Amino acid sequence: MKKNWLIPALAMLLISTACSQKEITSQNTESNKVPVTVAEVSKQSISDTIELVGLAVPETQVPLLTTSPLTVEDVHVKIGDIVKKGDLIVSLDSEAALEQVSQAQQAVTELENALSKMQEMQKTAENQASLSDIPKLQEELNQSLEKSQALLNGVDTGAVTSLDLLQSTMDVMVKQAQLANAASQAQQIPTFNTTELEMSLTQAxxxxxxxxxxxxxxxxxxPIDGIISELNVVKDGIATPNVPIGTVIQLEEIAATFQVNSYQVSKLKSGQRATISFEGVTETFQSKIESVSPTVNPQTNMFSVTVPVSNSELGIKGGMRATAFVEVENMESQTVVPMNAILYEEDVAYVFVIEKGKAKRQQVTTGFRDKEFMQIVDGLKQGQKVAVNGKERLKDGIEITEQSE
Incomplete structure (x- = not known):
């Protein structure tokens, strides 16, 4: 009788142990699932205000350059210093440059002196030739010829003696000789060629x-009133032509610059109103889009959008993160997911789609966004489910447990 009751007891114990192990296994499986909240991909209207993220860039930036590699003798400013136009920034080694100036100045002086002497010699030669006497001698010869002709006309009347005629003839011959001598001297004036000397002086x-x-x-x-934003040289270092010595900027006017994709740029245009904020600055700024690039940047595959911002208090610094809310058209019936369903890896957007209790990583192309939703241009369809809260813990293929928000 004792053995009869022992067999049912052992059977009950085995059944109980098997059930307990099954429950433990089930509990372990459930504990390995990642709890997430999910949202359904839906069709909704995107607000007429979209958000852009970019950087604050000073509108005026002037690099300081040198034309040849020179040693830095001294640096007179530091980054952040306020400077006026004409203020000394950096002194470079000037010894070689000043020596070249001295040699060039000496060459100019020597050529100027040589040209002056040659011009003076030309003038002296012309004066010695008595060119101004030729017209006078020609007039005197004409008068003598007229007098001689008159005497010849009086020979027949006996009023003119042969002595008078001889004296007149001698006078004409003397005048002719004087004129010929003056003309001969004029032909023998030396010519000084100064053209080559003048060309050398111009080059010097x-x-x-x-x-x-x-x-x-x-x-x-x-070159301007501004602030030193960059210095790339140190004392006793070398300033090279291919690297700016430094940069001077003006912060009174800031260009909030944004890079947008082809879907966003199709909705943006000059003149649209924008509300701009900058990281670390409590004030917001009202402005309008100034320019939208008509061509894509081939390196980034993005378009540039610029919004000017007045910065009279100089609170905005170059490089600050800028956020713009731009008023655009209201877009009806767009495929959207909640903003916090989107993840990024190296600027590539993706989500985790939930299918049959598992997470599947899915790359997506995003478009516009407002404060609540992100437009999905490609990668998802209406009705699919995506992970929202808890998405950061997911991996491709991992099992999940849906939780209510």
């Missing part, structure tokens, strides 16, 4: 100007 003056410009370039001054 150009070389002097270039040398002076190089000497001036060793003193780097600010």
């Amino acid at each position: 003056r150009q070389s002097l100007k270039q040398a002076e410009q190089m000497a001036d370039a060793t003193t780097i001054t600010s």
Whole structure:
């Protein structure tokens, strides 16, 4: 009798153990599932205000350059200093440049002296030739010829003696000889060719100007009133032509610059109102879109949008993160998901689609967004479910447990 009751007891114990193991296994399986809240991909209207994210860029930025590699003698400012136009920024080694100026100046002086001497010699030779006497001698010869002709006319009347005629003839011969001598001297005047000397002087003056410009370039001054935003040299270092010595900016006017995709740019145009905010600045700014790039940047495959912002208090700094809410058309019946369903990896947007209790990673192309929803241009269909809260813990293919919000 004792053995009869033992068999049913053992059977009950085995059944109980099997059930308990099944429950434990089930509990372990459930605990491995990631709890998430889900949302359905739907068709909704996107608000007429879209959000853009970009950077604050000073509208005026002037790089400071050198034309040749030179040693830095001194740096007179530091980053953040306020400077006026003409203020000294950097001094470069000027010894070689000043030596070139001295040599070029000496060449100009020597050529100027040589040209002056040659011109003076030309003038002296012309004066010695007595060119001014030729017209006078010609007039005197004409008078003598007229007198001689008159005497010849009086020979027949006996009023003119042969002695008078001889004296008149001798006078004509003397005047002719004087005129011939003066003309001969004029033909023998030496000619001085100054053309080549004048060309050399012009070239020397150009070389002097270039040398002076190089000497001036060793003193780097600010071309505008502004702020030093960048310095790329140190004392005793080398300033090179291919790298700016520094940059001077003006912060009074800021360009909020945004990069947008082809879907966004189709809805943006100049003149649209925008509300701009900057990270770290409590004030918001009202402005309008100034420009929308008509062509895509081939490196980024994005379009540039610029919104000017007045910065009279200089609270906005270059490089600050800028956010713009731009008023655009209201778009009806767009495929959307909640904003917080979107994840990014290296600027590529993706979501986790929930299918049969598992998460599936799905890359998507996004469009416009408002404060609540993101437009999905490609990658999802209406009615699909996507993970929202808890999406960060998901991996492709992992099992999930749906939870209510």
